[in-house]
Amino acid sequence: MTVFGKLGKYSKHKLEIETDDELDIYKISKYANGRQVSVSVEIEDGRRISPDQRRKTYALIHDVCDYLGYPDDAMEAWFKYQFIQKKGIEWFSLSDCSMSLATSYLTFILDVCFEEDIPFRTKTWDMIPTDYHLTLQCLKHRKCVICGKRAQFAHVDSVGMGVNRNNVDHRQRYVMPLCNDHHHEQHTKGIKWFISFYHIKPVKPDLETLRILKIRGNYEDKEDSNGS
Template sequence: MFGKLDTISGEKVTIKLDDQLNLDKLVKYANGKTPTVELQINDGRHISPDQRKKIFALLGDMGDYTGYDDRETEIQMKYLYYRKTGAEKFSMANCSMSQANRFLAFLLDFCFKFDIPFKTKTWDMIPTNYHLAVMCLRYRKCVICGQPHSDIDHYTPVGRGNRALVDHRNLYFECLCRKHHTERHQLGAKSFIEKYHIRPVKLSEADLISLHIMTRKRMHEIDQGM
């Protein structure tokens, strides 16, 4: 459970929870006893409450999709993470911020690869950074709302000429569903990205080829000045 510090009065602390209290989970985790809670302050060195909240939101979505409970999902995903990356075992209570970011990116990649649906609330709390923007383009999900089968949109105008002749390696892209793509054209590119705080990104040559935006042959022709 996560929340924000509301008031402090002597030894009494009030916290406003982000979600309604799930009494069933509370009783389960406390083994029927009066639960003990821990107040953690972000010191800028260890995993932040915001990172932890995002990680557990993704794990919760995975658990809802697979039928495993939160703890089982965490154990399984950590095992896969250790096996793939060779990382040392870590605790979500006190790992470094960089370790938390790497694990968060791993979970995000896993959800995209296996098409695990995000709850709207989970999607809204994931930062629109470079990694997310690229994953949305690779898997054709709207960077704003997560809608599948979305459009690959040129943030950089390419004109009305033959797009096959354009060097897309120098251009910026974003993935938008039909609704948000239409809105982008209505608002204009600059106003649109300011409204949604998104960052269009350049794509690697491998991504441009896999998304059928360019061919290796065309890249070679451009590089040879043909």
């Protein structure tokens, strides 16, 4: 469900949105189903798409075309159509769209590539910033956030020898998806140097991601008892 509007009053932890159209209260209540609703807010900063964003977007689309055998213009049109349907927005151009829209569109293409297991070229992968969203997607799909190879679950702060990992709440620990080589480099050169050198943003995985990865912890029994 996509809602558009204007930003009103705001503080450090609260903001007020005046929506362009009346809210569908019934639909919101249905989505909530008695739970706290999570939302994502994109604030338009007035800047235009950068040449770097445009280059990364076309590089990703070209990788998909090479893998699936479709022409670039047809694949670009398909991605745009799927994106505007999902967002509920008008047709746009990568020549003059906003920077925030370009970022959202690039993220959408990345998500499709992950879901369909489209291989990334090394050159394309190196152009993608290791932001929170990319790191979380790499976790879910077991891809190294640095090189895109098959990855493992690497803790920023090691769990420790002799500790039963089934008794650890992994949601409270920062992790990174790293291949064997980069995981070894992390331990060899130290976590501070490693994060600074590769500009990685470790994340705390949510329960959905942990279950996708089949990583057990002491949160499982708590969730089951809450849901029973």
